[in-house]
Amino acid sequence: MSVNTFNHRWASVILEALTRHGVRHICIAPGSRSTPLTLAAAANAKFICHTHFDERGLGHLALGLAKGSGERVAVIVTSGTAAANLYPAVIESGLTGERLIMLTADRPQEMIDCGANQAITQPGLFASHVTQSLNLPRPTPAIEARWLVSAVDNAVALQLQGTVHINCPFAEPLYGEWDNEEQAWSEALGDWWQESQPWLQQPQSRFSESQRDWNQWSQKRGVVVCGRLSAAEGQQVAQWAAILGWPLIADAQSQTGQPLAYADLWLGNPKAQAILQRSELVIQFGSHLTSKRLLQWQNACRPQEYWLIEDRPGRLDPAQHRGRRIATAVGEWLRQHPALPGKPWAQLLTELSSAAHTCIEQRLANEFGEAQVASRMSALLPPHGQLFLGNSLVVRLVDAFAQLPIGYPVFANRGASGIDGLISTAAGVERATCKPTLILLGDLSALYDLNSLALLRQSSAPVVILVVNNNGGQIFSLLPTPIAERERFYCMPQQVDFSHAAAMFGLHYRQPQDWASLYQQVTQAWQHGGVTLVELKVAETAGAEALRQLVQQVGAL
Template identity: 70%
Template sequence: MSTSVFNRRWAALLLEALSRHGVRHVCIAPGSRSTPLTLAAAAHRSFICHTHFDERGLGHLALGLAKATGEPVAVIVTSGTAAANLYPALIEAGLTGERLVFLTADRPPELINCGANQAIRQTGLYASHPSLNIDLPRPSPDIPARWLVSTVDSAMAHLLHGALHINCPFAEPLYGGDEQQHEAWSAALGDWWQGTQPWLREADPHQVLQEPDWLFWQQKRGVVIAGRMSAEDGVRLAAWAATLGWPLISDALSQTGQPLPCADLWLAQPRARALLENAQLVVQFGSSLTGKRLLQWQEHCQPEEYWLIDSLPGRLDPAHHRGRRIRAAVNEWLDLHPAQTGLPWSGDLAALAQETFEATSEYLANRFGEAQLAHRLPTLLPENGQLFLGNSLIVRLIDALAQLPAGYPVFSNRGASGIDGLISTAAGVQRATAKPTLAVVGDLSALYDLNALALLRQCSAPMVLIVVNNNGGQIFSLLPTPAWERQRFYCMPQNVDFSHAAAMFQLNYACPENWDRLQQAVEQGWRHCGTTLIELQVPPSDGAETLQHLVQQWAVN
């Protein structure tokens, strides 16, 4: 029984070390091999423990918690395919920067490659996608406690983005034993147990520097592109660009207030592109741009220099412009590069954007569907709340047709841009902040993560989940997919409604047939402390066709 007791001491030290680096939320899936980790997490007074029976959803729940808190989040799963199911969330975190710590329990080495049950090769399971890996040995009193704690400390000091995978083999027995055994092993760390600091503290040498020629460049004709960033950064960037007199083209995830709304429409117009060709400098803050026309303009623009500023590593510029790739947080960079007041140089671009927005409002006034939902989405947002956007067609419609309020928190999974785990991620965002949350996803996204509706039964504030049911992956209607194969191999209509899913998970449900009923259902959702699933049943290709029509309309104006 001494093995089971030492396993738990080892796990307790491992989790205590993680707590010293800001881990507060721990997401746990059921399993026997992970018992030492689960019991250690449950006994730790600083942890908030979340549980879910689906490891794929659990990984995305952790992703949402990390997005909303900005803190590292730990995940505990058992051995075997349980660990493999974390892969999508790990990949997403690597692309969007959230810090996750995956603690995968494992069989000891003598049970690998010999036909033992639930034993797979977990060393290097996630290939190059984690930022860091630790393959721990089998717990042993012969290994000093200071080795384990300093190994974790060193890894966490270098975990600036993405995931840390810690593979944790545990030999049986896993249960029982005298809890007083092996006290000396833990006690060797002395008064460290009474403190809150890591055993080993390593400093990050990365430093953001001022561009020496910034005074020269800010007197040029500049364009600012805003990708994914925090609400605070979005507001500040909008003011910075306005002071310079530079046009700001914003993604839906920028939270800048999109001062030039409907960019995906007016960028189709030759007059707009001709104005923007005069830019001498383009400065992009944040990555993961959504709009097709913005991506096309970004690819083909040829300023004297192109600067891309993001705290993530890597190039992040698929067009490979000549210029500067600056690794810095938006707020850090703006601190070092104040804006001098300048006159707007881009002519009537602001008037064109406003004209586009007003014409879009008029066109969609009496057209109930996902395009109207996208355009009017700001009117449904809860006060002091937050928004989570799904992928595929709906995020493109919102990016193209809506003007979201400045500084209003917006979250999404726009790294790998998959449809897996979207509801689970939204659940994590809600749990992290306890704010009223509006989430909008498509029907296939909802089906793909249907298990996550179980997570929405435990909301500490009102949550409204709008499922846009256009009967399939209608994003493919925007692409030149062969018409005769589109339905079967791309859109894959499922012909389902979500009333039964809402009933199974005991969620409130509504299926409004017009805009007034939709507003009423959403408003009622904000008055209910729980989750309301609102299904918006719309004609399959109407949203894609509406976007195509509006783009074509502005392309010829």
């Protein structure tokens, strides 16, 4: 038996099985042990292959592709620390639900724990952060192809969310010409090769019964809270809440148009808190809220019941409210529970939202910086495009100061909320959607994933990377970090200039000095195409200070 040939046959069955579960995008890092998987993917015309030299960035590229497409995305890496570098993306997908399939090549068992090169214990590597794990044996014709294909089908079919880890040991030789040996092994699958369905079909039903007492609850004083939603869901929820006359408090990721914008500011106002105490039912759609004040109110509120509706399973309610956890698609739930017309009962919140807007405009009118840019974010968005928000301070400023258009696609990594892999995730989103993309992130986040600027050189639509350079992690300026140690151990200023990074990767570069220049340069970038890195050099603590002051000002209205 030719080991090289049979490795390829074995890998070809695995990769073909994945196509039957809707996998189109596959992300590949260089490596020798993964050669059978890589060449099988390259030979399968059903795949769109993406490559990156950094496995950590590759995992986040796959995460972004899954976010943008809504499909499963596969990843191929070699053995050893290459597999371990996928961990951050695995953790994020477990928290936010994107479906990834990690194919990690491995050494055969006899090479483990004996000092062999690039050999680590890979089964169970991702622990509880994966939804399914499949540790395959070394390829051998003694194991029928129907076992292999049904094992892959079973693992993937059980994946409602998060990551499946398939560990694939291969013995050498890994290279060479393929022959006709053991052809009967794969041909035993018969006409499966010409069909498009999985060998083992296991439909997963997520039907949820309607709440029979909805008519009674719909006539009470309700509040709607929105976390991360799709564009279609955000529009539907906004319309549904408006018909009911219920206040809608929405995250920047909600795509609802935030009818009661600037909630992070006015939720600190005692008048708002007093009126919200009258609520009898709170219904939350989506999870992973950004606003500190919203999370504080959500933790403190005590309605008669608290309902949380999201397609993913799990509690997803850090405040542990009494109520109902309904795991179903938001659109389906809204269809089952139509809104009955009602009169708005919390009109004061609309007035506070309008007052907060006035305070923002007055405070930031002549202060060019990250806070002003966040408040005017809608003006920078590309037509028919999308927004990718980084973490730490920038997402909080947008959540507090911006009112984003209803139904406008917004993406972020708000599961574990790390600053790693943000550029690569945004690159994946852009590749999946082929839409003009505005990426907003901080300087440390950009430095963390700097080599993933290489991924954006292949963008099919205009991309603007807006890097807020406030010289370090200024989110810590909002926290009670010890002042004497804050700069060295928390903010960690790096004194960098991103013009060199743009030149290194062949990107356009701009550094505007005022709002008019920024608006002009971003508008030109959408018109001229390509990838533009816009560096916004700002006073170090100005953004954090603006947020702190406006929270106090609006709270005292």
